[in-house]
Amino acid sequence: MSECIFCKLAEISAGRSVLYEDDDIIAFPDIFPKYEFHILIIPKKHLESVLDASLEDDEILGKMLRVGGKIAREQGIADGGFRLLTNTGKNAGQSVQHLHVHLLGGEKLRPI
Numbered sequence: 001m002s003e004c005i006f007c008k009l010a011e012i013s014a015g016r017s018v019l020y021e022d023d024d025i026i027a028f029p030d031i032f033p034k035y036e037f038h039i040l041i042i043p044k045k046h047l048e049s050v051l052d053a054s055l056e057d058d059e060i061l062g063k064m065l066r067v068g069g070k071i072a073r074e075q076g077i078a079d080g081g082f083r084l085l086t087n088t089g090k091n092a093g094q095s096v097q098h099l100h101v102h103l104l105g106g107e108k109l110r111p112i
Contacts, residue, residue, distance in 0.1 A: 006098035010044040019075075020067050024060045027071060030102070037077050037106030041068055047099040049088040068103045077105035085112075 009016070010026050019039060020027040030038040041064045047053055053061060065084055072078040082105030087094040 004046055004096075004098050006042050006096055006100060007044075007046050010042060019071050022063075025064055025067060027067060027103070034102075035104045035107055035109065037075065037082070037104065039068075039071060039103040041071075041101040041103060043099055048097045049094065049099050050086060051088060053099070064101050068101060071103060072105060075106075081105065081109070083109055083112075 009028070016028055018026060018028050020041075023044070025041060025043050027039055027041040030040050043057075043060045043064065045057070045060065047057065050061075068082075068084045069078070072082045082103060084101055084103055086099065086101050
């Protein structure tokens with residue numbers, strides 16, 4: 001998906017503030033943060049949303065959540081609480097058509 005901005009970001013991590021990266025996923029700060037702490041965790045494989053995930057993607061999906069917890073601990077927001085969420089479709093607010101998990105915290109989060 002050469003036109004996908006997240007695919008492009010996943011290919012080139014140099015010069016960015018990357019909190020985690022391996023062969024499958026990458027995590028970096030959201031450029032339009034909604035909270036004090038707002039990180040995006042994306043798979044390097046292009047999946048438009050969770051609706052495109054298959055059984056072969058289960059390991060990557062699980063890793064995205066586990067890494068979210070790891071980053072929350074490392075950044076000191078785990079004890080106060082944090083949220084991991086993904087938006088699917090325009091009515092849910094998905095603005096980039098590449099699966100991504102938001103890691104939110106660092107302050108009291110609004111109820112959803």
